[in-house]
Amino acid sequence: MTKKGLLLVVSGPSGVGKGTICKEYLSKYDDCALSVSATTRAPREGEVDGVSYFFLSHDEFRKKIDAGGFLEHAVFCDNYYGTPKDAVMEKLDEGKNVILEIEVQGALQVRSHYPEAVFVFVIPPSMEELENRLRGRGTETDDVIAKRLQRAKAEFKYIDKYNYTLTNDTVENAVCVLHSIIEAEKCVMARNYEYLKEEFIK
Amino acid sequence: MTKKGLLLVVSGPSGVGKGTICKEYLSKYDDCALSVSATTRAPREGEVDGVSYFFLSHDEFRKKIDAGGFLEHAVFCDNYYGTPKDAVMEKLDEGKNVILEIEVQGALQVRSHYPEAVFVFVIPPSMEELENRLRGRGTETDDVIAKRLQRAKAEFKYIDKYNYTLTNDTVENAVCVLHSIIEAEKCVMARNYEYLKEEFIK
Numbered sequence: 001m002t003k004k005g006l007l008l009v010v011s012g013p014s015g016v017g018k019g020t021i022c023k024e025y026l027s028k029y030d031d032c033a034l035s036v037s038a039t040t041r042a043p044r045e046g047e048v049d050g051v052s053y054f055f056l057s058h059d060e061f062r063k064k065i066d067a068g069g070f071l072e073h074a075v076f077c078d079n080y081y082g083t084p085k086d087a088v089m090e091k092l093d094e095g096k097n098v099i100l101e102i103e104v105q106g107a108l109q110v111r112s113h114y115p116e117a118v119f120v121f122v123i124p125p126s127m128e129e130l131e132n133r134l135r136g137r138g139t140e141t142d143d144v145i146a147k148r149l150q151r152a153k154a155e156f157k158y159i160d161k162y163n164y165t166l167t168n169d170t171v172e173n174a175v176c177v178l179h180s181i182i183e184a185e186k187c188v189m190a191r192n193y194e195y196l197k198e199e200f201i202k
Numbered sequence: 203m204t205k206k207g208l209l210l211v212v213s214g215p216s217g218v219g220k221g222t223i224c225k226e227y228l229s230k231y232d233d234c235a236l237s238v239s240a241t242t243r244a245p246r247e248g249e250v251d252g253v254s255y256f257f258l259s260h261d262e263f264r265k266k267i268d269a270g271g272f273l274e275h276a277v278f279c280d281n282y283y284g285t286p287k288d289a290v291m292e293k294l295d296e297g298k299n300v301i302l303e304i305e306v307q308g309a310l311q312v313r314s315h316y317p318e319a320v321f322v323f324v325i326p327p328s329m330e331e332l333e334n335r336l337r338g339r340g341t342e343t344d345d346v347i348a349k350r351l352q353r354a355k356a357e358f359k360y361i362d363k364y365n366y367t368l369t370n371d372t373v374e375n376a377v378c379v380l381h382s383i384i385e386a387e388k389c390v391m392a393r394n395y396e397y398l399k400e401e402f403i404k
Binding site for chain 2: 121123126153156159160162163165166176177179181183184187188189192193196199201
């Protein structure tokens with residue numbers, strides 16, 4: 001019996017560092033694969049279909065939406081982006097863990113399709129620190145930063161839909177704690193009960 | 203605001219190695235204290251009241267039972283043994299984590315008094331391996347071993363009352379996974395929500 005892999009949804013407000021954490025995690029540990037998104041935007045030089053993205057036409061994408069083929073999807077700059085359900089499920093069925101790094105609204109969509117996933121909300125050490133980080137980029141106007149903070153505050157209202165909170169104090173710590181979450185989730189009784197029943201209770 | 207500590211209940215059938223895991227954990231990590239039991243048996247040489255055990259008279263013990271002063275208790279060889287609630291709660295309130303290594307029946311009692319605890323059921327890699335370990339001690343008759351295995355099988359029926367299963371393949375691995383469980387539990391949303399609401403949602 002192959003035990004199903006874990007779908008790990010790593011989410012949180014813009015600027016909190018969720019992308020960096022996932023990238024570092026995948027370079028440090030080999031127990032997870034990154035989910036490959038689908039998009040309708042044209043491939044850029046060097047991008048490989050099925051590796052960088054699954055490249056679909058608008059028509060293909062919309063048909064896939066209608067067929068319930070996405071765990072989540074969104075429109076950004078006139079193009080669709082989404083997480084194809086079949087590609088993720090295939091890996092999970094093979095016993096592989098999959099990490100999905102995603103915005104809060106997308107995570108909520110995933111939750112409605114696949115509640116067995118593990119939902120992790122990345123938080124900054126404080127609201128002040130998030131503002132510092134957004135300012136630290138040095139590329140945004142005060143107005144843009146204020147809007148991003150406002151959006152972050154709105155997103156924080158959904159934290160109770162998540163299983164775990166992960167503080168991004170340092171990337172190293174956050175990666176280490178994320179590993180603990182994965183290790184612990186593998187031991188969660190509900191995920192092991194059928195196997196244990198077979199081995200120890202029959 | 204001091205965050206409450208975790209009460210970690212490590213349980214499982216006799217011979218599975220739960221005592222060794224807890225001892226090794228406490229020698230490797232300093233983030234948990236071991237719960238001190240109370241007993242009515244006489245102190246042995248070198249045992250210190252409040253450190254080895256809380257030594258109580260039969261009368262004191264029974265009064266404490268009636269007052270709901272134990273998280274669990276049992277009788278063994280005409281003496282009472284139990285886990286005093288106040289001593290554990292005091293540590294948890296100070297933000298310290300407490301490990302309680304305990305038989306399955308005791309763990310179920312703790313669960314009814316303090317369901318917020320984290321319940322970990324230690325399992326052997328297989329039923330065959332548990333039998334090997336019991337035989338390996340070389341001190342028990344076939345009859346005693348058969349009875350212990352029978353009891354283990356009865357205890358396995360309660361695994362669904364536990365949050366996690368912990369395989370004792372090697373003590374080193376088990377200690378490492380136990381640490382992951384503690385780290386992950388510290389991040390569980392329900393345990394952090396009040397604090398997060400205050401910092402990020404107000």
